[in-house]
Amino acid sequence: xxxxxxxxxxxxxxxxxxxxxxxxxxxxxxxxxxxxxxxxxxxxxxxxxxxxxxxxxxxxxxxxxxxxxxxxxxxxxxxxxxxxxxxxxxxxxxxxxxxxxxxxxxxxxxxxxxxxxxxxxxxxxxxxxxxxxxxxxx
Amino acid sequence: xxxxxxxxxxxxxxxxxxxxxxxxxxxxxxxxxxxxxxxxxxxxxxxxxxxxxxxxxxxxxxxxxxxxxxxxxxxxxxxxxxxxxxxxxxxxxxxxxxxxxxxxxxxxxxxxxxxxxxxxxxxxxxxxxxxxxxxxxxxxxxxxxxxxxxxxxxxxxxxxxxxxxxxxxxxxxxxxxxxxxxxxxxxxxxxxxxxxxxxxxxxxxxxxxxxxxxxxxxxxxxxxxxxxxxxxxxxxxxxxxxxxxxxxxxxxxxxxxxxxxxxxxxxxxxxxxxxxxxxxxxxxxxxxxxxxxxxxxxxxxxxxxxxxxxxxxxxxxxxxxxxxxxxxxxxxxxxxxxxxxxxxxxxxxxxxxxxxxxxxxxxxxxxxxxxxxxxxxxxxxxxxxxxxxxxxxxxxxxxxxxxxxxxxxxxxxxxxxxxxxxxxxxxxxxxxxxxxxxxxxxxxxxxxxxxxxxxxxxxxxxxxxxxxxxxxxxxxxxxxxxxxxxxxxxxxxxxxxxxxxxxxxxxxxxxxxxxxxxxxxxxxxxxxxxxxxxxxxxxxxxxxxxx
Numbered sequence: 001x002x003x004x005x006x007x008x009x010x011x012x013x014x015x016x017x018x019x020x021x022x023x024x025x026x027x028x029x030x031x032x033x034x035x036x037x038x039x040x041x042x043x044x045x046x047x048x049x050x051x052x053x054x055x056x057x058x059x060x061x062x063x064x065x066x067x068x069x070x071x072x073x074x075x076x077x078x079x080x081x082x083x084x085x086x087x088x089x090x091x092x093x094x095x096x097x098x099x100x101x102x103x104x105x106x107x108x109x110x111x112x113x114x115x116x117x118x119x120x121x122x123x124x125x126x127x128x129x130x131x132x133x134x135x136x137x138x
Numbered sequence: 139x140x141x142x143x144x145x146x147x148x149x150x151x152x153x154x155x156x157x158x159x160x161x162x163x164x165x166x167x168x169x170x171x172x173x174x175x176x177x178x179x180x181x182x183x184x185x186x187x188x189x190x191x192x193x194x195x196x197x198x199x200x201x202x203x204x205x206x207x208x209x210x211x212x213x214x215x216x217x218x219x220x221x222x223x224x225x226x227x228x229x230x231x232x233x234x235x236x237x238x239x240x241x242x243x244x245x246x247x248x249x250x251x252x253x254x255x256x257x258x259x260x261x262x263x264x265x266x267x268x269x270x271x272x273x274x275x276x277x278x279x280x281x282x283x284x285x286x287x288x289x290x291x292x293x294x295x296x297x298x299x300x301x302x303x304x305x306x307x308x309x310x311x312x313x314x315x316x317x318x319x320x321x322x323x324x325x326x327x328x329x330x331x332x333x334x335x336x337x338x339x340x341x342x343x344x345x346x347x348x349x350x351x352x353x354x355x356x357x358x359x360x361x362x363x364x365x366x367x368x369x370x371x372x373x374x375x376x377x378x379x380x381x382x383x384x385x386x387x388x389x390x391x392x393x394x395x396x397x398x399x400x401x402x403x404x405x406x407x408x409x410x411x412x413x414x415x416x417x418x419x420x421x422x423x424x425x426x427x428x429x430x431x432x433x434x435x436x437x438x439x440x441x442x443x444x445x446x447x448x449x450x451x452x453x454x455x456x457x458x459x460x461x462x463x464x465x466x467x468x469x470x471x472x473x474x475x476x477x478x479x480x481x482x483x484x485x486x487x488x489x490x491x492x493x494x495x496x497x498x499x500x501x502x503x504x505x506x507x508x509x510x511x512x513x514x515x516x517x518x519x520x521x522x523x524x525x526x527x528x529x530x531x532x533x534x535x536x537x538x539x540x541x542x543x544x545x546x547x548x549x550x551x552x553x554x555x556x557x558x559x560x561x562x563x564x565x566x567x568x569x570x571x572x573x574x575x576x577x578x579x580x581x582x583x584x585x586x587x588x589x590x591x592x593x594x595x596x597x598x599x600x601x602x603x604x605x606x607x608x609x610x611x612x613x614x615x616x617x618x619x620x621x622x623x624x625x626x627x628x629x630x631x632x633x634x635x636x637x638x639x640x641x642x643x644x645x646x647x648x649x650x651x652x653x654x655x656x657x658x659x660x661x662x663x664x665x666x667x668x669x670x671x672x673x674x675x676x677x678x679x680x681x682x683x684x685x
Contacts, residue, residue, distance in 0.1 A: 109240050
């Protein structure tokens with residue numbers, strides 16, 4: 001085995017980003033859930049508006065786990081297939097967060113800030129994944 | 139005609155659109171077309187009126203305070219300027235809270251919903267959704283199905299009670315009245331002993347005037363009233379014909395039925411008003427019913443007419459007198475009073491004069507009515523009726539310029555204070571009948587003479603200066619529905635000596651008259667329902683075979 005940094009194609013910034021993203025996703029999920037509970041108490045939140053918002057949040061949480069796992073696995077093993085799949089799941093997560101940013105029943109200012117940060121992280125991640133895939137393929 | 143009525147109703151029934159622009163909203167603008175005091179957002183106020191304000195009652199008009207960023211209308215008064223002027227600013231209000239609403243996709247959350255207007259189609263659903271016990275309580279006797287007039291069950295009730303709809307051969311005695319809107323609804327029954335007067339609008343047209351049933355006299359007198367023992371036909375009491383310009387003439391022969399007929403471009407003999415008079419006995423049986431009609435004419439241009447209906451109930455062998463309550467006095471209705479006929483040998487038998495009829499206003503309990511001139515001697519005898527529960531005070535000024543003869547002056551003032559015919563008895567209940575002697579309270583008279591501690595002799599004449607009627611009443615009956623009952627009436631006349639002044643000097647003496655109602659009700663005593671008794675009866679053959 002040659003521990004030569006020039007032959008190591010795994011991206012370190014991507015790995016760091018995955019790690020930070022994992023922690024932030026947990027925080028984001030708990031914070032958004034707490035805010036939905038707050039909104040349902042303070043504002044008028046009928047059930048047929050509450051259900052889609054909660055469904056989107058839980059769907060995002062469920063997508064996050066395979067996405068991060070596949071990303072980490074693909075990055076560490078230098079497998080472009082897993083990384084590509086993770087990129088696809090990222091697109092789904094981006095769509096769901098755009099829903100939470102723009103089409104939620106009540107969008108609070110805190111919601112906007114948290115989701116914007118999350119979208120920035122996704123964007124940065126996607127960019128780094130693309131470069132990593134390009135590095136693995138070539 | 140049903141289409142036009144429905145369209146008119148639909149037009150009239152839509153709620154106004156809600157205003158959401160903060161620059162145009164003003165919660166303190168309560169008076170229409172008038173300036174509200176200290177309301178800086180009132181559009182009816184002019185700059186001169188703004189300069190008179192002291193503060194702004196509504197400084198900021200803003201939408202939901204949870205929004206992150208919204209427009210706010212800020213009103214303030216610039217007191218430094220001369221004259222003070224109102225400042226109006228439309229500012230962008232920013233909410234610093236991080237939990238402020240940046241965007242809301244649920245529009246109804248921020249505005250009150252416009253309530254649904256009830257229509258015949260959705261009324262039942264709305265009643266199920268929003269109705270509660272208060273709206274659902276209906277006595278069984280009101281379930282009269284007008285679509286299918288079923289034969290009334292004569293074995294159910296033996297006689298009419300208060301409020302029960304008067305039944306006729308087909309359905310019930312109709313008193314068309316406005317329901318929800320001003321259009322006539324023929325489904326309003328007349329209740330027994332419920333004196334009602336209603337006015338409503340009916341759409342008409344000359345072409346169809348013969349076919350519209352409600353314009354026809356027969357519609358109102360056709361079916362006879364079921365009095366449970368026999369049937370009472372509704373007779374025509376009188377017919378008044380009203381011409382197109384409004385003059386009314388009473389017809390001589392009232393037995394001829396006049397049905398609507400089209401003549402030239404008019405339709406004559408259409409019903410403009412019906413007044414039912416129902417006579418009943420003291421056991422509650424209807425023995426007679428009569429209807430007085432007002433017939434009129436309509437032209438081709440007439441699209442709707444106003445019909446008025448009235449029903450009044452009179453007990454047989456009594457003169458109809460408007461009641462002031464049933465049985466307790468109702469606040470605001472006149473206190474009924476009367477006389478006993480003089481010189482009757484039997485003190486127990488009183489013959490009372492006609493009470494409270496509009497032609498005999500002088501025989502009501504009345505009080506002097508203040509006039510603008512306030513001159514006692516020039517009072518034209520204007521009297522105001524004493525209304526139950528309303529304390530009143532009135533008066534006039536007696537100006538003495540020249541030495542006046544005391545005795546005629548005293549008599550004049552007494553007439554002014556007491557009126558032409560001051561009654562002797564006051565009805566204890568609002569519906570006291572003349573023949574019930576014990577229901578009438580005699581008026582007690584008191585005389586207070588203000589003697590001046592001077593060397594005036596007793597025989598110097600006194601002039602009345604104050605007349606006060608004190609009516610003591612009590613609450614009578616059950617705690618849940620107390621009835622007002624007059625117990626005592628005391629009329630106090632205060633007189634004072636008239637000092638003669640040297641000529642050239644003028645004096646003004648105020649003369650007052652007052653009515654005071656005092657509640658002397660004793661506290662309510664609880665009444666308990668009787669304990670249920672155990673009613674055990676052994677069977678007839680319990681002790682068989684020994685008995």
